[in-house]
Amino acid sequence: MSRAKISIYVDEVVWQEFKAYVMGKHGKLHGVLGEEVTKALEDCLSRVAAPKSAEAQLYRILRAIIELNKVVDDILEVRE
Structure with a gap:
């Protein structure tokens, strides 16, 4: 799987909540944050786009x- 470097602006509170979720799940952010963002995007797409x-x-x-x-x-x- 190839990866794309992105730079976006998101709601600060939502971002902090997402990072807290990832930290709670993995105990770290480094190395897993991108994976979790990818999973969240895939989950969203699977719900709204066939x-x-x-x-x-x-x-x-x-x-x-x-x-x-x-x-x-x-x-x-x-x-x-």
Whole structure:
């Protein structure tokens, strides 16, 4: 997956709440903030825009599988 560097202005309160959410979820911002912004944008798009192709649907399924694998890895790591 390629990444794009962006610079945007957002509501300060919303941004602080989002960063607090990411910090609570990951315990850090560095290295995960961009991933969480991407997930939030994907979630928003999935709710308001129907997938335009089978390729888009497959991409979303693969992203979900990757996220599920991360959760499983985290669970296994805790068990050790």
